[in-house]
Amino acid sequence: MLKLTGKNLSFYLLLMPLLLTLGLLIVLPQLDMLGVSLRERISYGEYKFSFLHYTEFFTEPLYWNTFLRTAVMSIMATLLTLLIAFPIAWYIAKVAQGKNKKLLFLACLIPFWVSELVRTYGWMILLRESGIISGFLQWSGLSSGPVELLYNDITVMTGLIYASMLFMVVPLVSTLEGMDDSLVEAAYDLGASTFTVIRSIILPYAMPGVISGCIVVFMLTLGNYLTPTLLGGKHSLWFTEQIFTQFITRFNWEQGAAFGVLLLTLSSLLVWTGLKLSGQSFKQAVAS
Amino acid sequence: MIPSIPQSQAFKKTYSVYVGLFFLFLLAPLIVVAVFSLNDSLFPSLPWEGFTLDWYFEDSKERRGLFHDRAIVDSIGTSLVIAVCVAVMSISVAVSNALLFERYHFRGKSVLYSLMLLPLVIPGVILGISILSFSSGIANNLEDNYGMDLELLRPGFLLIVLGQFAFISTMATLVISARLRKFDIQLEEAALNLGASRFDVFRTITLPWLKPAIMGSAIVAFLMSFENFNTTLILAGSDSPLTITLFDRMREGSTPVLNAVSTLLMLGSGALALFSLFVQRKKEQ
Numbered sequence: 001m002l003k004l005t006g007k008n009l010s011f012y013l014l015l016m017p018l019l020l021t022l023g024l025l026i027v028l029p030q031l032d033m034l035g036v037s038l039r040e041r042i043s044y045g046e047y048k049f050s051f052l053h054y055t056e057f058f059t060e061p062l063y064w065n066t067f068l069r070t071a072v073m074s075i076m077a078t079l080l081t082l083l084i085a086f087p088i089a090w091y092i093a094k095v096a097q098g099k100n101k102k103l104l105f106l107a108c109l110i111p112f113w114v115s116e117l118v119r120t121y122g123w124m125i126l127l128r129e130s131g132i133i134s135g136f137l138q139w140s141g142l143s144s145g146p147v148e149l150l151y152n153d154i155t156v157m158t159g160l161i162y163a164s165m166l167f168m169v170v171p172l173v174s175t176l177e178g179m180d181d182s183l184v185e186a187a188y189d190l191g192a193s194t195f196t197v198i199r200s201i202i203l204p205y206a207m208p209g210v211i212s213g214c215i216v217v218f219m220l221t222l223g224n225y226l227t228p229t230l231l232g233g234k235h236s237l238w239f240t241e242q243i244f245t246q247f248i249t250r251f252n253w254e255q256g257a258a259f260g261v262l263l264l265t266l267s268s269l270l271v272w273t274g275l276k277l278s279g280q281s282f283k284q285a286v287a288s
Numbered sequence: 289m290i291p292s293i294p295q296s297q298a299f300k301k302t303y304s305v306y307v308g309l310f311f312l313f314l315l316a317p318l319i320v321v322a323v324f325s326l327n328d329s330l331f332p333s334l335p336w337e338g339f340t341l342d343w344y345f346e347d348s349k350e351r352r353g354l355f356h357d358r359a360i361v362d363s364i365g366t367s368l369v370i371a372v373c374v375a376v377m378s379i380s381v382a383v384s385n386a387l388l389f390e391r392y393h394f395r396g397k398s399v400l401y402s403l404m405l406l407p408l409v410i411p412g413v414i415l416g417i418s419i420l421s422f423s424s425g426i427a428n429n430l431e432d433n434y435g436m437d438l439e440l441l442r443p444g445f446l447l448i449v450l451g452q453f454a455f456i457s458t459m460a461t462l463v464i465s466a467r468l469r470k471f472d473i474q475l476e477e478a479a480l481n482l483g484a485s486r487f488d489v490f491r492t493i494t495l496p497w498l499k500p501a502i503m504g505s506a507i508v509a510f511l512m513s514f515e516n517f518n519t520t521l522i523l524a525g526s527d528s529p530l531t532i533t534l535f536d537r538m539r540e541g542s543t544p545v546l547n548a549v550s551t552l553l554m555l556g557s558g559a560l561a562l563f564s565l566f567v568q569r570k571k572e573q
Contacts, residue, residue, distance in 0.1 A: 014384050025419060113557040114318060119317050122550075
């Protein structure tokens, strides 16, 4: 029999909210989604167990093409974000000094404080046919008529990179700040080329930051809905759109749930691979 | 490279230009949104027709400023109420979680901790559909078997709050736990030795120590809720919050009112950001 007094009692009181939250909002709903995805509707209120909605996914080219496209573009967006963000993070951590440094770092955080919707809207105003850039090109004579810059893959990619930049810069800056400058100086003194210094000193040191940045960016990109929808238009073919269409527009919950499970599996698989390759634990990468 | 290593002038210049372009890339969309909310034209695009505040305050047929647009004002109200509920719930649960994870050792702690981090890696859309399908399942069950029609479990206010709370509470837990970890436990022991009750110790010693972290994560929680889109989109019912209303309008086509709302949002979150910086500065003193 449990004795519910003093420290023991407060333990159970503290445990309760956590268990309720996790159980009712995470564990049970996820299991429910899995259950819904594995059933087939026979008639009203009658279901049977089946893999129909998974076979549907593999037999309909549109579905798995969208899936692959989303995965490949997310990976590309992650790598490009890393490539663009690294010099910036280096500049903030090592080159900029004093007040300048603080200011640049805060500027990187601005997009976090502004809704994703507003940022995407800004890109729409800049890029569409009647937009600022198109207007500027006509005014300067570089183009004779309006230019439509929205609704193509490059624009979607730009939007995705923009949306995730901050989540790459911040972990990189905090890792690089911990690096001792004398490591780089010593390497140069010993005659290393810039390339060697980056490859064998800086990159290994920055690896934890690189990994946690990449994981967060990849997951956010994969689950992004707004950017592909607004910047890519009808032809953006993003998997979260497919889930939304099945669930909300077509009311085909079984199919939508199956897609949800597939997307979750994909993201877990890639994140797990990333962690294995780098030898980091899930907790380190996410909680930092 | 670092300043102590000599570099060619050309390299330094290129590097500075790159950094400059990067920040232009970062800020351009935001500046454009704000500037074109002040353009005296029916569309948020060039040419520049002159300065106006019509898109905020005017109330006429062809120009309805944001403060006279019922749908937008109402949805701002809805978003505010949701954000306050989410922030209060998240902070309460986060304090409890932080105490649990930092003060107690129990079997399965590490599993529970990983489970608690899970919401951070589940895409928002999937979190949304899983909660929607789970609660609809319960609602259908109640209706079929007991004839009860629980409107609460259908898409709308409660589900939005719960959906956002599910991952925002995790964020708050991480922030508050980090603060609690730095707490000197001897302070509590001393108070207990001097005869204070457990509750008094918590109220007068532990809670004040946690206060900066609580304030900080309350602000971030409020903002995350106010600006959340993915989860909210799935769980929204008829009285939609601001982000959903804006999204619907954006798909129909843009008017400078959207710029005005966006600018207002930026100003609001800018003020919150400054406030949270202020809170942090006080913490450091």
